[in-house]
Amino acid sequence: MSTAKADLRSALEARFGDALALETWSGPGGRSLPLAAPIGDEAWSELLRFARAERVRVLPVGLGSKLELGLVDQVELLASTRSDTDVIDYEPGDGTLTARAGARLGRLAQHIRVGGHRLTPTVPEPERTTLGGALAAGQDGFDRLRYGPIRHQLLGLRMALADGTIVKSGGKLVKNVTGYDVHRLLAGSLGTLAVIVEASLRLYPLPETHVLVRASSGSTNDALTTSRALLALPIRPVAVVARNTGGSGWTIEVVLEGRDDVVTWELARVREVLPVCTTEGGRHDLGAPHLRAMSALERRSGSWPPLTIRTRPSRLADALVIVEGACLAASLRPEIATHPGLALAWVWFGDELPAELGLRLDRELRADGHALRWRGPQRPPGGQDPLRPDVPAPARRTMFNLERALDPDGVFPGLRLDDAP
Amino acid sequence: MDTKLVAALRAVVGERGLIDDPTRLLPYESDGLAMLAVRPPLVLLPRTTAEVARCMQLLAEYGVSIVARGAGTGLAGGATPVADGVVLSTARMRDVLEVNVEDRFARVQAGVVNVDLSGLCQAHGLAYAPDPSSQMACTIGGNVANNSGGPHCFKYGATTRHILGLVIVTHDGEILDLSEPVVDPDGYDLVGLFVGSEGTFGVATEVTVRLVPAAPVVEVQLAIFADLDAACDSVSEIIKQRLEPSALEILDKLTIEAVEDSVFAAGYPREAEAVLLIEVEGVETEVNGIAREIRTILEARGALEIRTARDATQRKKLWAGRKGAFGAMGRIAPDLYVADAVVPRTKLRDLVRRTIEICRERDLRLANVFHAGDGNLHPNICYDRRDPDEVRRVLAAGHAILEACVEAGGALTGEHGVGLEKLAEMELLFTADDLAAMCRVREAWDPERRLNPGKLLPMHACLEIRTAALPPAPTSLDT
The missing domain is CATH 3.30.43.10 (Uridine Diphospho-n-acetylenolpyruvylglucosamine Reductase, domain 2)
Known part of the structure; x- marks a missing residue:
């Protein structure tokens, strides 16, 4: 072990002085790690060159709200973009925004509002979500149905490679096919390939108005059937969500936004499917309590859903039958929220998920062809590993090659791409 | 061999x-x-x-x-x-493997022609959005390789936004089956990275594409201008006002004349210096509202006349001129050099003017027809390849145009790709470090660089990268 690794904090202080604003991160089980917060390309380069030379493994993070996937267990140092927050360029006439990776999405949304733009994703805690963190995690917002995933909003980025080199991919233009889309590779890569230090996003017009429509539904089947009817309408909803509400059945929520006249027209169509419903709305403001509640859907009581299911829209009902059947047999009533149009479901099990139930769900859902992601401590032992892509071996091999190509010395933690337990 | x-x-x-x-x-x-x-x-x-x-x-x-x-x-x-x-x-790989109306995707072999897929979707009230001008002939696999665009990418985005899955054959004949259309990739986004890799990562043999609902109402406006600048400024203003038509296309005078002399004649007025084609789609209310606001902008910018078409036949005719523009230019000269560059949409007028100057300085005939809404210029230089001096001037003009676009914050290509044509210009836009990183990504797919060698990345950029071989993959990966 190198001297620096043995007393990393002292080595960092000796090498960088106060420039890294060193703090200590404390995690579960009493684990603590030094956390550095470089500002600017040069500081990122220096830190990564140091880490490579001293064989210190680094996990790039934003504010550290998505560390439950387990990558933190592989590293000795956290490097946060939290202090690197500048807006580099907002061009209202072009509908694009470039900012440093530590900029909070909430602040960016406010910044571009004056120019009549909105950005996506609309995430659960925009003031606590960094641009780089959202990109690295491939984070969705509740508005994905209309605007698409975050990787589709990414026009280009600057990244710090493991050897400290700063490189760019893409640009600031809404259309551009020059060179490889390495930026697409970085989106969702969880900080295992490079550090995103700056990114450019496509923006959308700030809607004149919005409305949230809410209706009750009886069974899971009713809720999904109604959702399908809503999705078949000639409208462009921001979200169609169906979620169970404990003992009182299901709730369906539809969010519409856009021009006043169009939202009015779309609302009339929605009412044809949901004749008994309530509405809330007005001028588009993400601070409105009902929209905040919608955007917070994925994060209940400060926790991400322990189980995410991805499947085809036509197969969502099958997946939920498996979940509800297995939970019923175990006398457990899970909370479920779904985006039927995206064929995405989140499941919360309460305080405790018996390991055998978790394993049964894992086994049955995968056997039925659905993709799963477990997060946090409720992942059953032996359940699908969120860091081991559930893809054919040749695809894992290509991923392995990409990891080694961009980070040959293993400065960053990696996905589990071999078949070792 | x-x-x-x-x-x-x-x-x-x-x-x-x-x-x-x-x-x-x-x-x-x-x-x-x-x-x-x-x-x-x-x-x-x-x-x-x-x-x-x-x-x-x-x-x-x-x-x-x-x-x-x-x-x-x-x-x-x-x-x-x-x-x-x-x-x-892939010309013989033309099978449509699946059209899934409920889940809104189609799975096709790579050689399926773009327009054939679009036609097939229409019957189900769905559409495949990317529509390159060559859609009558170009294949879905080719669209994947180039991340192709087209007029409607202004609203729907380029090909990459519409690819849900791929089957890829790698350099050594291994099959990567990434065809399942789930909403997010598991692990790294190999599909997203592959799209636009211009045949240097592997061969896509099957493509899973996203289908979108066909718009219930579509209106095409044809705005006629006595001045190309005014047409460009209208587009910039429409973008600035955050209006959302589905396509914004400009054709200049030489293009109009070529089109009107050809079988693609669309009734564009020959006396116009430019026409702006605008398509608006959605529900009736939406189309009416957006079209009204766009009309106000066009009138304020001096449009001489605005024609409107909602009837499918009339719309098709207006579009035929645009889609057939490249073919029609065969009437001007035997050969056509179709440049492709992107600029910030706030600088459209300045860069279009600059392309005109560059060609005038070199005594070349330029016809401009371009995806104005995306800032994607297509300066088309008409020439005769049998005249070596003219070929030299054409290439010099192409280089100068790209230089000007990059200087203005633009990029080398919006939809045609880098190929062989723009290799030298890659160094205008990217540093040696940027290119070296791309070379490393390329070698992760094709370590011997046998797939489309010499394309997309300047060779010396690849030669400069670290010479150490990648460590071998663990043997357990073979299972």
């Missing part, structure tokens, strides 16, 4: 799937960039993924380079053969 290899390949693809007769090789000498032509020794036309994989295995054993080709409509030399390399064409 080794006779044993040729015999083995013939055994895989059959007589109809292999061309080595020099006269039949002629059409494969170039893609749409005809000034760069190389006669390939062999063309393969496999029918299935398994045949592609077997061919690639054999070619790997013999160390032969491979240039994948769709319909050969590319305009940047991406499908130009390489000396001693094989052309692998």
Whole structure:
């Protein structure tokens, strides 16, 4: 072990002085790690060159709200973009925004509002979500149905490679096919390939108005059937969500936004499917309590859903039958929220998920062809590993090659791409 | 080419799937960039993924380079053969494997023609959004390789936003099946990275595409201008006002004349200096509202006349002129150099003017027809390739145009790709470190660089990268 690794904090202080604003991160089980917060390309380069030379493994993070996937267990140092927050360029006439990776999405949304733009994703805690963190995690917002995933909003980025080199991919233009889309590779890569230090996003017009429509539904089947009817309408909803509400059945929520006249027209169509419903709305403001509640859907009581299911829209009902059947047999009533149009479901099990139930769900859902992601401590032992892509071996091999190509010395933690337990 | 290899390949693809007769090789000498032509020794036309994989295995054993080709409509030399390399064409891979109306996707072989897929979707009230001007001939696999665009990408985005999955054959003949259409990739986004890789990562043999609901109401406006600047400014203003039409296309006077003299005649007024085609789609209320606001902008910017078409036949006619513009230019000169660059949409007028100046300085005839809404310029230089001096001036103009666009914050290509054409200009936009990183990504897919060698990345950029070999993958990965 190198001297620096043995007393990393002292080595960092000796090498960088106060420039890294060193703090200590404390995690579960009493684990603590030094956390550095470089500002600017040069500081990122220096830190990564140091880490490579001293064989210190680094996990790039934003504010550290998505560390439950387990990558933190592989590293000795956290490097946060939290202090690197500048807006580099907002061009209202072009509908694009470039900012440093530590900029909070909430602040960016406010910044571009004056120019009549909105950005996506609309995430659960925009003031606590960094641009780089959202990109690295491939984070969705509740508005994905209309605007698409975050990787589709990414026009280009600057990244710090493991050897400290700063490189760019893409640009600031809404259309551009020059060179490889390495930026697409970085989106969702969880900080295992490079550090995103700056990114450019496509923006959308700030809607004149919005409305949230809410209706009750009886069974899971009713809720999904109604959702399908809503999705078949000639409208462009921001979200169609169906979620169970404990003992009182299901709730369906539809969010519409856009021009006043169009939202009015779309609302009339929605009412044809949901004749008994309530509405809330007005001028588009993400601070409105009902929209905040919608955007917070994925994060209940400060926790991400322990189980995410991805499947085809036509197969969502099958997946939920498996979940509800297995939970019923175990006398457990899970909370479920779904985006039927995206064929995405989140499941919360309460305080405790018996390991055998978790394993049964894992086994049955995968056997039925659905993709799963477990997060946090409720992942059953032996359940699908969120860091081991559930893809054919040749695809894992290509991923392995990409990891080694961009980070040959293993400065960053990696996905589990071999078949070792 | 080794006779044993040729015999083995013939055994895989059959007589109809292999061309080595020099006269039949002629059409494969170039893609749409005809000034760069190389006669390939062999063309393969496999029918299935398994045949592609077997061919690639054999070619790997013999160390032969491979240039994948769709319909050969590319305009940047991406499908130009390489000396001693094989052309692998997907032209016989034309099966539609699945159209899933409920889940809104289709799975097709790579050689399916873009317009055929669009036609098939129409019957189900769905649409495949990317619509390159060459859509009558270009293939979905070619669209994937180039991340192709088209007029409607202004609203719907380029090809990459519409690809849900792929089956890829790698450099050594291994099959990567990433075809399941789930909303997010598990692990790294290999599909997203592959789209636009111009045949340098592998050969896509099957493509899963996203389908979108067809718009209930579509209106096309044709705005006629006495001034090209005013047409450009109208587009910038529409963007600035955050209006959302589905397409914004400009044609200049020379293009209008060529179109009106051709079978694509669309009734564009010959006296106009420019026309702006605008398509608005959605529900009735939406179309009415957006079209009204756009009309106000057009009038304020001095449009001489605004024609409107909602009837499908009339719309098709207005679009026919735009879609047929490149073909119509054959009336001006025997050859056409279609440049492709992107600029910030706030600088549209300045850069269009600059392209005109650049061509005027070199005594070249320029016809501008472009995806104005995306800032994607297509300065089309009409020339005769039999005149070496004119060819030299054309290439110099192309370079100067790209330089000007990059200087203004733009990029080298919006939809045609880099291919061979823009290799030198890559260094205008990217640093040596940027290019080295791309080379490393390329080598992760194709360590021997046998797939479309010499395209997309300047060769010396790749030669400069670290020479140490990648560590071998763990053996347990083979399971």
